[in-house]
Amino acid sequence: MKTNALLTAWNMADLNLKNRILMAPMTRSRADNPEKAPTELHATYYRQRATAGLIITEGSQISRRAVGYVNTPGIHTPAQVEGWKKVTEAVHEEGGRIFIQLWHVGRISHPDFHGGDLPLAPSAINPEAKSFTPEGFKETVTPKEMSLEEIQQTILDFRNGAKNALEAGFDGVEIHASNGYLLHQFFSRTSNVRSDAYGGSIPNRARILFEIIDAIKEVLPENRVGVRLNPSLHGLFGMTLDEETIPTFDYIVEKLNDYDLAYLHLSEPFTDVSSLPHAETQIAKRYRPKYRGNLIINGGFDRDKGNLFLEKGLADAVAFGKPFVSNPDLVSRIAKNLPLTEWDQDTFYIPGAKGYTDYPTAHEVKKEQAAD
Numbered sequence: 001m002k003t004n005a006l007l008t009a010w011n012m013a014d015l016n017l018k019n020r021i022l023m024a025p026m027t028r029s030r031a032d033n034p035e036k037a038p039t040e041l042h043a044t045y046y047r048q049r050a051t052a053g054l055i056i057t058e059g060s061q062i063s064r065r066a067v068g069y070v071n072t073p074g075i076h077t078p079a080q081v082e083g084w085k086k087v088t089e090a091v092h093e094e095g096g097r098i099f100i101q102l103w104h105v106g107r108i109s110h111p112d113f114h115g116g117d118l119p120l121a122p123s124a125i126n127p128e129a130k131s132f133t134p135e136g137f138k139e140t141v142t143p144k145e146m147s148l149e150e151i152q153q154t155i156l157d158f159r160n161g162a163k164n165a166l167e168a169g170f171d172g173v174e175i176h177a178s179n180g181y182l183l184h185q186f187f188s189r190t191s192n193v194r195s196d197a198y199g200g201s202i203p204n205r206a207r208i209l210f211e212i213i214d215a216i217k218e219v220l221p222e223n224r225v226g227v228r229l230n231p232s233l234h235g236l237f238g239m240t241l242d243e244e245t246i247p248t249f250d251y252i253v254e255k256l257n258d259y260d261l262a263y264l265h266l267s268e269p270f271t272d273v274s275s276l277p278h279a280e281t282q283i284a285k286r287y288r289p290k291y292r293g294n295l296i297i298n299g300g301f302d303r304d305k306g307n308l309f310l311e312k313g314l315a316d317a318v319a320f321g322k323p324f325v326s327n328p329d330l331v332s333r334i335a336k337n338l339p340l341t342e343w344d345q346d347t348f349y350i351p352g353a354k355g356y357t358d359y360p361t362a363h364e365v366k367k368e369q370a371a372d
Contacts, residue, residue, distance in 0.1 A: 005310035006303065007335055010053060010317060012294055013223040013262035015097050015171060017053035017317075020310060021331050024298050024319035025056045025101040025174065025228075029132075029349040030356060031073035036061075037083035038073045043090040044357045048328035050096030053317065056226075056265070057087070059103030059176050062161035063154075065120055066182075067113045068105030069132045071351065075100060075161045081168045088169030099172040099226060099262075102161045104154060106182030107143040107191070108237055118144040120154075122185050122192040122199065127238020129180075132349070140238070151198060151208065154182070159215040162225075172224035172262050173216065177209050179230050179267075180237025187248050190240040202248050209252065213259060226296075227256060228265040231287075232279045236270055243278045253290050264291050265319060268299035284314040303334045329361040338362050 010017045030041055046055055060075040061067045067074070074080045084100065091098045107121035110131035121143035130137045146154070162173045177183035185191040186208050192199050198207055209227070216225055231249035234241035256264055266283050273279035280286050284297045297309055298319035306318035324330050326343035333340060347355020 003311075004303075004335065005307045006318060007331075012054070012317075013172060013221075015054075017097060018051075018095070019053040019331060020317035021053055021306075021334060022296060022317050022319040023049055023052040023055040023324045023330075024321040025058055025176070026321050026325065027058050027069055027072060027349065028356065029069060029071040030351060031083075032071045032351040035077065035079040035083070036067075036072065036074050037077070037080045038087050039083060040086060041353060041357060042073070042083070043086040046087050046098065047090035047094055048357060049324055049330070050091045050094035050098075051329065051331040052096065052324070054171075055091060055096060055098040056174050056319065057098065057100045059101045059181075060084075060161070062102050062104055062157040065114065065154075066104035066157065068109030068119065068181075070134050070349075072103075075102065075164050075168070076157065081164050084165075084168035084170070088171075092169070097171045099174050099224075100161075100165045100168070100170045101174045101176050101228070102158055102165070103176045104157070104182040106185045107140065108180060109140075109143075110138055111141060112138070118142070120144055120146050120150060121182070122146060122194055125191055125193070127180070127191070129238040145194070148196065148198075155208065155211050155215050158212045159219060162216040163219040166220060172226065173220065174226040174228055174265060175209070175212060175216070176228055178228040178233070178265075180233060180239040183209055183212075184230070184233070184237075184239065187252070188239060189242060189244050189248075191238065202244065202251050205248065206252050206255070210255065213261075222260045223262050225259075225261055226263045226265055227261060228267075229253070230267040230270070231283055232269040232273050232281070233267070234269075234271060234273050234276060234279065241273065241276055241279055246278060246280050249287075250290065253287050257292050261293055263294040263296050263316070265296040265298065268297065270299065284309060288314050303337065306334075325355075326359045328359055329363070333362055336362075341365075
């Protein structure tokens, strides 16, 4: 019988994780209060899933200017820090570990979130995407090109977010440099046409990420900082893959070896990119040899595929997204090879407990069936 590699313990960043099944960050839009602060409902949701080796929270904005989706929780005010304390305490009471994902959406936002002001971005280029506003989906606009002062403020905002995360009781932070958001926009030649120190060459376009890591290092140990990247993202969130995309990520990944990070979190392609001449279709296979630290892989994994990647040495852990939405006991179901409950996509981003904290565990389902 094959070993269930996903269930083996893992020492990451001096944290003894009980398994290699990680909960991926997923926007859930439940902070429907004026403070945009986590509530008891968030604490219940994350507590239910604390059997994961590590929880990575939904993206949490580092400033008011970082917002781009309705009812997402922040990590930049005292009320938000207090709200997150309820979450970290709940997870730690269950013996779990939890990192917060630090987030700035950049141009994937809308003036509705900023009192009519334009969203910030590396360059004034409309992503031609949709923004999920309080009034529903709206077309994105041409953003404001960030000044050098605004870039420096953003770096400080990431640092402040990490400092607040420490105060809130998180075990670490993940820098969201993925999925077409602000840092990813800096990396891409199609969204960054600057001619200063943050544009032009690959090192210049990647510069902001390393300056953010250096700033966060002032308030958190390096080994409590993770980075998330999505190298072959194409046709989503306004991103377009070109001949410099993969060389840019090659540079970033290899330079990340200069740091003692908690992990590098990579996504396999979200869409079929096999027909694109410059895309990489096998992200873990490409970057496992290039990155010497802990590697987490995400994107369409199930029990068998996750175990296979671990057994082949392509990753150290696997992050599961949607399966954790509808299966709070995902770890137990993987251990016992039980069927998974399907998720209801219609309830992903609505307020309230429905589709959030009301999914039953396999044990609860069995009890209900026995009672019928």
